[in-house]
Amino acid sequence: MSSKNQSNHSNWNFNFVKKSKFFYMFSLIVTLAGIISLSVFGLNYGVDFRSGSNVDIAVSKVVSQAEVEKVVSDAKLDAEATITAGSDRVNIRFPEVLTDDQVKSLQSTFNSQIDPKASYEINTVDTEMAKELERNALLAIAVASIGIMIYVTIRFEWRFALSAIVALLHDAFLVISVFSILRLEVNLTFIVAILTIIGFSINDTIVIFDRIRENLRFAKKQTRGDLEELVNRSISQTMIRSLGTVFTVFIAAFALLVMGSESIRMFSLAMVIGLLFGTYSSIFIASPLWLALRSKKKPSAAAPSKATN
Structure with missing residues (x-):
C-alpha cells in the first residue's frame, strides 16, 4: 500500500461498514412505510398520469x-x-x-x-394516454437500471453490479415512498428527477467501487476483517470528492426548490430528497453490500509454493 493511500486514510478514521447497520435500519423503516402507503393510498398522480x-x-x-x-x-x-x-x-x-x-x-x-x-x-x-405515460415511465426506469447493471458487470464483476442496482432501486423507491407518504404530486418532471437521481447515484457508487477494485490489487483480502478495512479505506479516499460533487448539485436543486416556478417544484423537491438518499446509499448501502457478497466467496486454492534451491 502506497504512502499516499495511508495518508488519505488517516484523515478519515471512521468505520463506515460498522455504522452501515443504522442506515440499513433507517432505509428498512422508510421502505416498509412506503410499501404500506403505496398499498393503501398509492401515488398522488398529477394530470400527466391521469385523465x-x-x-x-x-x-x-x-x-x-x-x-x-x-x-x-x-x-x-x-x-x-x-x-x-x-x-x-x-x-x-x-x-x-x-x-x-x-x-x-x-x-x-x-x-x-x-x-x-x-x-x-x-x-x-385522456385515460389511454395517461396509462401509456405511466407504462413508459416505468419502462424508462427499468431500461436505465438494466443498462447500468450490464455496464457495471462488464467493467467490474457481478457483485459490484448487484450492489449498485440495489443502491439505485433503494434511492428511487425511497423517493417514491416519501412522495406517497406525504401525498406529493407525481408528474412527468418527477420521473425525470428519478432518472437524474439514478445517474448521480451510480456516479458516486462507481467512484467508490473503482477505488475498491484498485486497492484490491495490493491489499490483503483473505479475511473479512481485511476486506472491511479495505472498504473503509476506499470510501475515505473518495469521500471529499463525493461530498463535493453532491453538495454542488444539492445547492442548485435547493435553489430551484426555493426560487423556481411552480411547474418544476416537484422536480426540485424530488432531486433534493434523492440526492440525500443517494449520498448515503453509495457509502452505507452499496459498499457494505458488496463486502457481504464478497465475504461469501469461497477462497481460491492457494498458489503452489516455490521450490527452494
Whole structure:
C-alpha cells in the first residue's frame, strides 16, 4: 500500500461498514412505510398520469385563490378542481377533461372578473394516454437500471453490479415512498428527477467501487476483517470528492426548490430528497453490500509454493 493511500486514510478514521447497520435500519423503516402507503393510498398522480385538464394561466397582476375559486364556480365547472395561485401565474387542474364550451366559459369568466389580459395554456390527457405515460415511465426506469447493471458487470464483476442496482432501486423507491407518504404530486418532471437521481447515484457508487477494485490489487483480502478495512479505506479516499460533487448539485436543486416556478417544484423537491438518499446509499448501502457478497466467496486454492534451491 502506497504512502499516499495511508495518508488519505488517516484523515478519515471512521468505520463506515460498522455504522452501515443504522442506515440499513433507517432505509428498512422508510421502505416498509412506503410499501404500506403505496398499498393503501398509492401515488398522488398529477394530470400527466391521469385523465383530466390542466389550465395554466399567465396573469398581469396578483390573484388570490379565493378569486379563482369564484371564477370556477361562476363558470359552472367542477368544484373539486385543484387551484394554485401565484404572483404571475395561476394553475387549475380538473379531474375531468374539459369540453370546448367549458374552456370558453372559464376563459370568458376569468377575463371579465379578474384579468382581461390573461393568456391560457391548456393541456388535456385522456385515460389511454395517461396509462401509456405511466407504462413508459416505468419502462424508462427499468431500461436505465438494466443498462447500468450490464455496464457495471462488464467493467467490474457481478457483485459490484448487484450492489449498485440495489443502491439505485433503494434511492428511487425511497423517493417514491416519501412522495406517497406525504401525498406529493407525481408528474412527468418527477420521473425525470428519478432518472437524474439514478445517474448521480451510480456516479458516486462507481467512484467508490473503482477505488475498491484498485486497492484490491495490493491489499490483503483473505479475511473479512481485511476486506472491511479495505472498504473503509476506499470510501475515505473518495469521500471529499463525493461530498463535493453532491453538495454542488444539492445547492442548485435547493435553489430551484426555493426560487423556481411552480411547474418544476416537484422536480426540485424530488432531486433534493434523492440526492440525500443517494449520498448515503453509495457509502452505507452499496459498499457494505458488496463486502457481504464478497465475504461469501469461497477462497481460491492457494498458489503452489516455490521450490527452494
